[in-house]
Amino acid sequence: MEFAETDDHQAIREGIQRICADFNDEYWATCDDTHEFPWAFYEALAASGWVGIAIPEEFGGGGQGITEASIMLEEIAASGAAMNGCSAVHLSIFGMEPVRRYGSPELAAKVLPRVASGELHVAFGVTEPDAGTDTTRIRTRAVRDGDEYVITGAKVWTTKAPMCEMCLLLVRTTPYEAAASPTEGLSLFLVDLQDPAVDITPIPKLGRNAVVSCEVRYDGLRVPASRLIGQEGEGFRYILDGLNPERILIASEALGIGRVCVERASGYATDRVVFDRPIGQNQGIAFPLADAHMRLHAASLVIREASWRYDNNLSCAEAANTAKYLASDAAFYAADRAMQTHGGFGYAKEYHIERYWREARLMKIAPVSQEMVLNFVSAKVLGMPKSY
């Protein structure tokens, strides 16, 4: 068993740290306050070839695995960019994997190099207002009309929609009631998002305000049949493949936020003098930060196991779900303890802890709630009866 990081992994950390050093907390706070997409940061990453890190080299990407992508996103988050930084690139890192794996070679050749270079922004549309995690209940419909499909329905939480030229969209080609089983009759399309038949409305939210999440309504959007990914009716299976890597990446982003929180809080606790001594001398301050650090460390090991399993084509659902659960929990605990350590200043924007706190909270909900992870482990790992 080997725990040491490779030189390449260390070099990826340093390369990302080098770029992130030019985008400080004030940059991210301004993007967050003004709800401005972090274009300068995105363009710096794109120009130096990072956006396509996990896209195969034949499509102009870096040809790396989920391990390397997760290290990259962890370092972005840990720089203080947090989710505003990660979500700016998150979907380009691995979101187009279904297109590579199941799409036509022509479509992959047309789309993937542009995603790898950072030129083409893509969104992912699965969740619906009335379906939530129960994905098979989605109602957005695609109906065949000659060489085209006509799409009608509504999605929610489509991240970065106004910036995205295209969206990978899960729809029903057979209604739930008519499908042989709930998971059949779903299809995946790569649709053009900037179309008059598409209505995008940003959702006001607690944090990560530099990257919008939107409600997107499709009112008779016409899509060429060539934009269907793989076989009609097989879409559910295609997106399942992407859920584990997504959880690993999200876990890494949470880990990064947790790291920056503990780093800032322990620094503050060392410097801040009250009652004639640094507050970190009080075990009531120090112990929770030591606790947070250890929780993050434990989560990081599960993340590494999960990404290693994925990259080695081993089953990784348990590890990926565990990583997401532990990292989200540890990150929010770290953010909360960082806020407690900073006292009133942690609540003030000046110290950026409140921004990390707002963003760390997100990962306990997205891309899947902590409770659904517990459901998965209860039923699929421990073999207990399914609760829903």
Next chain:
Amino acid sequence: MKVVVCVKQIPDPADPGEIDPSTKTLKRDVKLILDESDSYGVEMALQLVDGDGEVVLVSMAPNNEVLAMGADSAILVSDEALAGSDALGTAKVLAAAIKRAEPDLVLAATESSDGYTGTVPEQVAELLGMPSVTFAKEVAVADGTVAVKRQTEAGYDDVTCPLPCLVSVTAGVVEPRYPSFKGIMAAKSKPVDEVGIADLGIDAGAVGWAGGGQEIVAIEPAPAREAGEIVEDEGDAYERIVSFLEELKVI
């Protein structure tokens, strides 16, 4: 065209570590980073060569960042005898290493961000018997000649100089590229010519503490900044600011 760039690794200015009281120099047991002032010369070299030629970095400390930015190879001088080298000792080593590369053009920063002697590039040029041009803000090469816009207090001078020569580059004049992902991955397989001072024909007594021609007598903390004058604006603040600036002969 072959361009050599001299680069240095320094303690991160944001967290530089401590001064060693016995040597009166900065301890180098902290994480070292590429001196930012060198990154401008690197960027200039990459732009000048633009794929048609070769950029060779010469350094006395391992440096993958410049290779990741796109330099083709490195000459790394590594020798225990180099510890404590002063500006002239450093220049002797760099000059000998540069000679191995037989460059058309040598670029260096005007000064390093840790030692700040600002003398090494000219010493290197002298030791190599090359002309040198200082404070370059723009560099162009054509027909065996380098044309330099040389920064002055009033603006810039146009200077031309035959190749080979050494040009020291002013900080901030170009936007250094980030090491790219592919550059980082490729850096580790780029050729690094690792040499000791014996390979360069340099005597151990001529460099390091042994060869030091300068001595650091004492180091003192910089004096604390004195409190400035606070001007309460009673409608005449601008006049007082103007007269203050006139006193300083700034305006």
